[in-house]
Amino acid sequence: MKTPLSRRRFLSSSSAAGLAATTAALGSAVAADKAKKNNSLKILGVSCSPRKGMTTAKAVQAALDAARAVNPSVQVELLDLGGLDIAGWRGENQPEDDFTPLLPKFRDPTLGGLIIGSPCYFRSMSSLTKCFLERLAPLRKPEMVLANKPAGVVSVGAFRNGGQELTIQQIHCVLLCYGMLPVGGHSPAFQGATLHSENDSIAEDELGLETASQLGKRIAEIALLPTGAAKNTDH
């Protein structure tokens, strides 16, 4: 028979769970501050176009270059998921695939922030972006590993107004579920980096490349801030 849930029982069980989660979150915050002091802060860029090394990867790299220029302690790495075999979330017994060895990179205590790049596919994120975001799910329990880290989004489309901002917005919503801090860049990149590719090139898109730089710069600046007192321990 189910025990009726009294207010006292609810408060005692949720406070125990909350305490455990808070302790875990504090642990990761301490690790993050230590990494900053040791001059080892990493910004990870993830390109989620199925086409390796194409415009999305180049745009994410432009953002990473600007992030690195902010401070000598900032290290950057581009993870180009193009050409990899990455399935969406399949439950607790997830079959191994190309993402399995990449997951630990997101547990790295020196990880200061993320820059995620997606091509616009039908005014939306690519299926590879969605699969990647779902595969981060093990980082939500028992600890919100990515909580309070800044994350920005780069989106590339073949049209000037091809849905880049919609794509960014969708990815921001997912990032909120990880307790991350979705941020835009400095002007003119308030929502994120929006690029226009022409003939599979972004080289001529000066404004778009400027948004990528301004996003990378702001992500690094926020990642370098001392970790605040507010901790996200919700699941």
Ligand SMILES: Cc1cc2nc3c(=O)[nH]c(=O)nc-3n(C[C@H](O)[C@H](O)[C@H](O)COP(=O)(O)O)c2cc1C
């Ligand atoms: C299935 C598909 C749907 C697309 N839909 C859009 C779209 O809605 N808006 C847009 O601007 N470009 C669209 N494109 C173009 C891509 O966003 C564009 O070519 C982008 O640069 C691809 O990124 P990549 O070079 O990194 O592969 C689409 C391309 C494909 C293959």
